[in-house]
Amino acid sequence: MTLSFAPFLPWTVIAILAAAALVLAVAGLLRGVRGAWLRGLALAALLLAIANPLLTNEEREPLSTIVPVIVDRSQSQDVQQRTAQTDQALANLRERLARFPRIEPRIVEVRNDENSDSPATNLFSALSASVSDVSPSRVGGAIFLSDGQIHDIPNATPDVEQTLGFKAPIHGLITGRADEFDRRIEVVRAPRFGIVNEEQQLTLRVFDEGRTQSGTANVTIKMNGQEIGNLQAVPGRPIPFTFKVPRGGNNVMEFSVAELPGEVTTANNRAVHVIEGIRQNLRVLLVSGEPHAGERAWRNLLKSDTSVDLVHFTILRPPEKQDGTPINELSLIAFPTRELFVEKINDFDLIIFDRYQHRGVLPILYYDYIAQYVEKGGALLIAAGPEHAGQDSIAMTPLESVLPAQPTGQVNQGAFFPRLSEAGKKHPVTRGLEGSGDEPPHWGRWFRTVGVEQPQGQTVMLGASQDPLLVLNRQGEGRVAMLLSDQGWLWARGFEGGGPHVALYRRIAHWLMKEPELEEEALTARANGRMLEITRQTIGDNPGDATVKFPSGKTETMNFTQTDPGLYKIERRMNETGLYEVSNGDFTTLVHVGAVDAAEFKAMISTTDTLKPLADATRGSVHRVVDDANRVVLPDILPVRGEVRVADNDRMLIRMTDETVLKGVNTLPLFAGFAGLAALLLAFSALWWREGR
Structure with a gap:
């Protein structure tokens, strides 16, 4: 109950009238005028009526105490029984908080940010957002239901209450068990690029968390699905590993460490690293059987690639054509057959025979060396012309064993549009070639093909009468391609609009050299x-x-x-x-x-250590939600009036707020109605009575 005023006149006017009334009353008393004190009382009553005094009574209702409950639903909470423990603990906590009508829980479930490449468990950010719309004095405490792996815990400094934005206890309910342990592996340092067939080195490390690190752990390393090594790693120590990049393009390295019986999760027992293989100075041997328009198309394509070291020989004059010209007057060099096809054959990534025929330039044994080169992983391309159907065809040499098709002896003459076969429409070498989707194809015609018998492997392009035009085949560990026409140069010259010769030739070469993006399966x-x-x-x-x-x-x-x-x-x-x-x-x-080093997976064991310093600083507590019998057991909740000064390790203290909300105001005017009129009449009647005596 309070006294207030609602004056009918401004306070300035009332003050002037009060001063005048005081002067009159004092003057009357000093002069001994009879009834002066009654006149003073009457004026005072009149002034009080003008000031309009009111008795005010406010109706207030106590506000509830806000208790945020932050529930961890991150990925680390999905292992073992933590999800079930969290669900049951949350249900029990709801029931306990419901027993206190003045406690208002705010349940906030926090999941990893789906838009983040490096997810983390940021529960305190969620806490700040949940209480941003209430007065700090209404927050009675905060309860975290988590495995303890929280990545935005503020430091437990003396001004931590200013950091939190309120002064109340922080409590932790921790899922999982105290005896948990986990093993994980991570790549500490590794190159992103590597030159093919050159040694590279990376460093990896195995961690055993939650247990004494002893002994060694077996680490298996795979490259593109093939096992390339085993290591015995000492947990906690960096382990170097040396390897070679086997091919160009993406190479996927897999690292897996033997799991420990009973560990929290095996999801982090494996790691991957992708290294881009770079071919340095690809060595290509191009042997042209004779000068012709098509060899320039191959030469220009290979020379335009700065990463290709091209060795090109053209047989200008076969041995049987001797004209007596002295050797020192010939602008030729001796064909270094032994050096190329015996001593250094394995140095080449690709060998191309362009309209080449057996004329005694290469000893017959060398063709067997080439066949062995293919069987052991080499790449061979036959760009065939009419000579491939003749008696001197290289298909009549030991090279026959690796060729996917044998010539019939016929050369098919006549204009045709090269077309993709059904397999060619799916094969990555020819799939989607520009112009192939039209009928007829949107490119120029060719005029000659070499007839072959039913080829092995895949026939991806067809000539006239559905004859094979481009045949691809795997032979042993190597690969062979046969282009059964020498007319590709017409596309290069733009005949009838030309065609995608660059894309076709380049894809053939890259498939032969086992580029992963061109694998059929x-x-x-x-x-x-x-x-x-x-x-x-x-x-x-x-x-x-x-x-x-x-x-x-x-x-x-x-x-x-x-x-x-x-x-x-x-x-x-x-x-x-x-x-x-x-x-x-x-x-x-x-x-x-996502990020390989995401904080969410660097530690997976349940812990009370991360949250305890902050709980101690705010006089809160940390409890595990499961006991030794694997039952979910929660501590009691104790509401406290006023500031929490002492922590209670057995109970969760909640500081109850004393804030209220105004529901209504009741006012009683003291000089309103009959009461005010009666007081004024009494004063003036007494004055009149006294003056009449």
Whole structure:
């Protein structure tokens, strides 16, 4: 109950009237005027009525105490029984807080940011957002339900209350068990690029967390699915590993460490690293059997690539054509056959025979060396002309054993449009060649092909009457391609609009040199931020679905969508960060989505140590939600009036707020109505009575 005024006149006027009334009253008393004190009282009553005094009574209602409950739903909470523990503990906590009508819990569930490439568990940011719209004095405490792996905990400094924005206890309810342990592996340092067949070195490290590190751990290393090494790693120590990059393009290295029985999760027991193979100074041997218009197309293509060291020989005059010209007057050099085809044959990445025929320039034994070169992993391209169908064809030499097709002896003359076969529409060497989608194809015609018998491998291009034009085949560990026409130069010269000779020749060469993007059957996966893209190349039928194993251990079947003949893709935005395993039939690949060094996976064991310093600084507490019998048990909740001065390790203290909200105001005018009129009449009647005596 309070006294207030609502004057009918300004206070200045009332003050002047009061001063005048005081002067009159004092003057009357000093002069001894009878009834002067009654006149003073009457004037005072009149002035009080003008001031309009009011008795005010406010109706207030106590405000509730806000208690944020921050629930950790990050990926580290998905391991073992933590999800079930969190669900049960949250249900029990809701029931306990409901017993206190003046406590208002604010449940906030925090998940990893799906837009972040490097996810972390940021619970205190969620806490700040949850209490941003209330007065700090209404916050009675904060409860964190987590595994303890929180990455934005403020330092427990004396001004931590200013950092938090309120002065109340911080409590932690920790899922998981105290005896947890985990093993993980990470690549500490590794090159992103490497020259093919040159030694590279990386460093990796194994961590055993939550247990005494002793003994060694077996680490298996794979390159593109093939095991290339085993290491015995001492946990905690960096381990160097030396390797060679086997091929150009992307090379996927997989590292897996033997799991420990009973460890928290095996999701971080594997790691991947992608290294880009760079071919340095590719060595190509081009042997032309005779000068012709087509050899320039091959030469120009290979010379235009600065990474290619081209060795080109053209047989200008075969041995049987002797004209008596002295050797010192010939502008020729001796063909170094032994050096090229015996001593240094394995130094070449690709050998091309362009309209070459056996005329005794190469000893017959050397063709066997070339065949062995292919069987051991070499690459051979036959660009055939009419001579390939003759008696001196190199198909009649020991090279026959690696050639995918044998000539019939016929040369087919006549104009035709080179077309893709059904296999060629799917094969990465010819798929999507510019102009191939039209009928007839949107490119110039050719006029000659060499007839062959039913070829092995894949016939990806056809000539007239569906005759084979381009044949690709794997032989032993190597590869062979046969282009059964010498008319490709017509495209290079722009005849009838030309054609995609550069793309075709380059793809043939790269396929022969085993570039991974041109593999007929391949499963690849790459990540761009959180977007996972899975690509399946095949020259067969629909490959079916892909099975994707998530970092959390769950699996999901995903459907491929055909984007081109022989090319199928899956694009999906993933909500988990970590290592994914993708499989389709006999093919398996690994891909890491998000940052490799994401804080969410650097530590997976449950801990009370991270939150305890802050809880102690704010007089809170930290408790595990499961006991030794694996039962969910929560501490009691104790509301406290006023500031929390002493921590209680057995209970969670909640500081109750004393703030209220105004619901209404009741006012009583003291000089209003009959009461005020009666007071004034009494004063003036007393004055009149006294004056009348």
